[in-house]
Amino acid sequence: MRILFPCLAVVVLSVTAKAQSTWKIVPGKPQTSWVADVNPAKPLPEYPRPQLKRANWQNWNGLWKYAITPASEQNIPATFQGDILVPYPVESALSGVGKTVGKDQALWYSTNIALSKPSGTNQVILNFGAVDWQCDVFVNGKKVGRHEGGFDPFSFNITSYLGKGKQQAIALHVWDPTDEGPQPRGKQVKKPEGIWYTPVTGIWQTVWTEILPATHIASTKHTPDVDASQLRVSALVEGAQAGDIVKFVALDGVQPIGEVTVPSGVNADIKIENAKLWSPASPYLYNLKVYLYRAGKQIDYAESYFAMRKSSLLKDAAGINRMALNNKILFQYGPLDQGWWPDGLFTAPTDKALLFDIVKTKEMGFNMIRKHIKLEPARWYYYCDSVGILVWQDMPSGDLGGNHWDMRSGQVSGFNRDKQRTAESEGYYRKEWKAIMDAAHNFPSIVSWVPFNEAWGQFKTKEITEWTMKYDPSRLVNSASGGNFFYTGHVLDIHHYPDPQMPDPEVFGKSGQALVLGEFGGFGLPVDGHTWQDKNNWGYQSFKNKEELLQRYTRSMNDLKKLIPLGLSAAVYTQTTDVEIETNGILTYDRKVMKMPEQTLKQLHQQLYDVTVK
Template sequence: MMQTKTQSKRIRQLASSLVLAGLFISSHSLIAQDYKPVEGKIMTKWAEQVNPKSPLPEYPRPQLKRSQWQNLNGLWQYAITNAAQDAIPTKFDGKILVPYPVESALSGVGKTVGEDHALWYNTVINQKNISSKERLLLHFGAVDWRTDVYVNGKKVGRHEGGYDPFSFDITPYLQKGKTQQISIRVWDPTDKGPQPRGKQVSGPNGIWYTPVTGIWQTVWTELVPETYIVSTKQTPDLDASSLMVSANVIGAQNGDQVKFVALDKGEIVAQTTATAGTTTNLSIKTPHNWSPTDPHLYQLQITVLRKGKQIDAVSSYFAMRKSSLVKDSKGITRMGLNNKPIFQFGPLDQGWWPDGLYTAPTDEALLFDIEQTKKMGFNMIRKHIKIEPARWYYYCDSLGMLVWQDMPSGDLGGNTWDNHPGISNGLNRDKQRSAASEGYYRKEWKAMIDATYNFPSIVVWTPFNEAWGQFKTVDITKWTKNYDPSRLVNSASGGNFFWVGDMLDLHNYPDPAMPDPEVFGKSGMALVLGEFGGLGLPISGHTWQQNDNWGYQSFKNQDELLKRYSQLIQRLKKLIPLGLSAAVYTQTTDVEVETNGIMTYDRKVIKMPEDKLHDLHAPLYQEEN
C-alpha cells in the first residue's frame, strides 16, 4: 500500500486513468462552459484545478477496491422546489457541479435551500448492458441529509444521514438501452431539525458556519456479480499477532467460502479461508507495528469462492496497531499505542473549505492539510464534529497520523453545562432528547463507526463535544466501548463529566490546563486537554469577510503570534510529567469568521513556519511519560 507521497501520487494517477477509461455521463453534463464558480468569496489555489468534466475523479473507497466502476461527479441539473413537492421536476433551474454542496462557490450555484425547500438533482448516464448475473450499484459517499433516489422515474429508496456512505442496487430499475436517468431529492432542515449536523446553522455567525445541503461526496456506480462483498471488518490483535477478519457477502450460497490473503510489500505473509459470513483470524508472525513514525500498512486481498472458482474479489489494507491505556514508569495512566505510552498532540481540524465548504476542491487539497500537519510536528488530528471522505483517513493511515474521531453534534440546547469536571454523577446535566432525536443519533453514530472502522489511524471515538446535545452519556459511552473495544472512548470532550470511558477531557482557552491530577489521577482514566489555544491572526486578503473576524486571543502580526504560541507550548510541556496524556490546539485553519487557524482559510498563508513549529513540538514527545 501507499507509504510515501510519491506512491500517493502514483495511486492518484492510476485512479484518474480508471476514471477516464470508465466515465460515462450525459453529454449535457460535460459542457465545461456551462460552469463557473460563484464569485465573492476567497478561494484555495486548488479551485482553479477543478475540472467540471471530472471533479474529484479518484477512486473513493480505498478499503474496498474494485476495477469496474464509473464516477458520476460532474455537472447535473438542479432545481430548488417547495419541500412539499415529491414529484421529479419537469423543469430545472440550471447546472450544479456534483459533489460540491449547493451553498458552496464550487457548486456553481451558491444558494441556500433551508427546511422549507427541497433540492433536486437530475442526470442521464450511459451504462453498458449488464448480464443477468451482474448487478449495478449506485453509491453515495455522503448526502446531507434525507435522500430519495429515483432511477428512470421510479423511486429506489430513501436514506437519512448526512455523513455515512450508502448504496442502492438499481438493477431492477434499469431500462433497455444505454441511457439511464438518475434523479435525487434532498431535504435538510439544518439546525431546525434534531439530526446530527455539526457546525452548520441556518444563520451563520461566530463559531457556527454556512449550511451544507445535498451531495457533498463522490457519486459512483459499480458493476458487481450477483454474489458480492459489500463490506469487511478488520480488527488487529497486536498481543495475539493476528488480524480478525470477516466479510459481509450478499447473495452467498451454501458452501461459498471467503479467502483472505495478507501481503507485505507484495509477499504473502498469511492466508486463510472461511465460510461466507463467519469471522476468522489471520496469523501475522512478527508483526510490523504501525505508528506515526513508521506507518506500515499490509495489503489484504478478499475473494469469494464457489467450488474453488472466484466469484468476486476486492482489495484492501490493514495495519497492526493497538490503542489502549497503559501505565508509565511512575504508575500514571497514559494513552498508549502498541502497549507503550505516547503523548498525542494535534490540532482541532474541522475540515471546512472556503470554496467547497464540507468538500475539499481536489484530492490534492484533501491530502495537503494532513501533510502540513505532519510537517508542523503534530502526531494527531482531532477530527472535529465532522466525518471525512474515506480517502482522508486513507492518507492518515498512509502518512502516520493518529485520529480522534468526533461524532457530529446535533439537537443542541437543553443541557445544564458544567465546564469544570466534578465528582457527581451528572445525571441532571444530561439533555432529555425526544425518541426521534435519540434514534437519529444512535443510527448515524453506528453507521459512521461502521463506515470508518477499518482505518487504523482512528484511535479514539468521541460521542459528544462539550455539552452540545449530550445525552445518556453513560449509556452511549458504554455502547460505543462495547461495539468497538479496540479503541479508546472519550465520552464528552470538554463536556459534562461522568465516571465512564477512557479519558477525562478538559477544554481551556487560551492557556493549557489539565484536570486536577490530585483529584482525578487515580481514576484509571487518561487526563487530556481536548482544546486550548485559539490564538487569532486575521491576514488581509485571506479572510472570509473583511471585518469582524475573531479569535480567542488576537494578535497584530506573525511574530507576536509565534511568541505567544511558544509560551503555550512551554506551559504544555510542564503539564506532561504531572500526568497530561494528550492535547489539542485550536485549530488547523481559519474557518469562516474564525481566524484562529495556523493556516488561513484559503490555505495560502501559513501563519507560523512549519520548521519552527516542528522544533517547538519535538520535546513534547521526549518527556518521560
C-alpha cells in the same frame, strides 16, 4: 485503432469544453489554489473507497441539473433551474450555484448516465459517499429508496430499475433542516456566526456505480491484535448461498504472509508473524486481498489494506493511566481539524487538497488530528493511514441545547446533566453513530472515538459510551470531549481557552481515565486578503502580527510541557485552519498563508514528545 484515438480525444475535449462553458465558480469568497485544477467534466475522479477497491466502476461526478422547490413537492420537477457541479454542496462556490435551501425547501438533482443493463445475473450498485441529509433516489422515474444521514456512505441496487438502451435517468430529492431539525449536522446553522458555519445541503461526496455479481462482497472488517500477532477478519456477502466462502490473503508488499478462509459473517484470524507495527514514525501498511468463491470458482474479488497497531491505556509510575500506542506511552498532540473549505465547504476542491492538510499537519510536527464533528471521505483516512497521523474521530453533533455544562480553572464542576432527547432524535443519533463506526472501522489511524463534544446534544452518556466501548473494544473511547462528565470511558477530557490546563491529577489521576486537554489555544490572527469577510473576524484571543502570535504560542508550548509529567496524556490545539469568520487557524482558510513557520512549530512540538514519562 489508430483512427479511433484522435476521435476519442475530440469527444473528450468537446465534453470538457461544454462543461467549462456552463460552469463557473460563484465569486465573492476566498478560493484555494486548487480551484484551478477542478475539471468540471471530471471533478474528484479518484476511486472513493480505498478499503474495498474494485476495477469495474464508473464515476458520475460532474454537471447535473438542479432545482429548488417547496419541501412538500414529491414529484420530479418538469424543468430545472440550471447546472450544479457534483459533488460540491449547493451552498458552496464550487457547486456553481451558491444558494441556501433550508427546511422549507427541497433540493432536486437530475442527470442521465450512460449505463447499460448488465448481462446475466450481474448487478449495478449505485453508491453515494455522503448526501446531507434525507435523500430519496429515483431511477428512470421510479423511487429506489431513502437514506437519512448526512455523513455516512450508502448504496442502492438499481438493476431492476434500469431501462433498455444506454441512457438511464437518475434523480435525487434532498431535504435538510440544518439546525431546525434533530439530526446530526455538526456546525451547520441557517444563520452562520461565530463558531457556526454555512449550511451544507445535498451531495457532497463522490457518486459512482459498480457492476457486481449477484453474490458479492458487501463489506469487510479487519481488527489488528498486536499482542496476539494476528489480524481478525470477516466479510459480509450479499446474496450468499450455502457453501460460499471468502478467502483473505495478507501481503507484505507483494509477498503473501498469511491467509484464512471463512463463510460470510464469520470471524477468523490471520497470524502476522514479526509484525511491522504502524505508528506516526513508521506508518507501515500491509496489503489485503479478498476473494469470494463458490464451488471452487472465484465469483468476486476486492483489494484492501490493514495495519498492525494497538490503542490502549498504560499506567505510569504514579499510577495514572496514559494513552499508549503499541504498548508504549505516547503523548498525543494535534490540531482541531474541522475539514471546511472556503470554496467547497464540506468538500475539498481536489484530492490533492484533501491530502495537503494532512501532510502540512505532519510537517508542523503534530502526531495526531482531532477530526471535529465531521466524518471525512474515506480517502482522507487513507491518507492519514499512509502519512502516519493518529486520529480522534468525533461524532457529528446535533439537537443542541438543554444541557448544563460548566468548567472552571480546569476542574470538573458538578453541573452535569444529560439532555432529554426525543425518541426520534435518539434514533437518528444512534443510527448514524453506528454507521460512522462501521464505515471507518478499518482505518488504523483512528485510535479514539469521541461520541460527544461539549455537551452538545449529550444524552444517556454512560449508555452511549459503554455501547461504543463494547461495539469496538479495539480503540479508546473519549466519552465527552470538554462536555458533561460521568466518569465513563477511557478518557477525562476538559477544554480550556486560551491557556493549557489539565484535570487535577490529585483528584482525577486515580479515576482510571487518561487525563486530556481536548481543546485550548484559539489564538487568532486575521490575514488581510485571506479572510472570509473584510471585518469583524473573530478569535478566542487575537494578535496583530505573526511575531506576537508565535511568541504567545511558544509560551503555551512551554506551559503545556510542564503538564505532561503531572499526568497529561494528550492535547488538542484550536485549530488547523481558519474557518469562515474564525481566524484561529495556523493556516488561513484558503491555505495560502502559514501564520507560524512549520520548522519552528516542529521543534516546539518535538519538545513535548521528548518529555520523559516514568
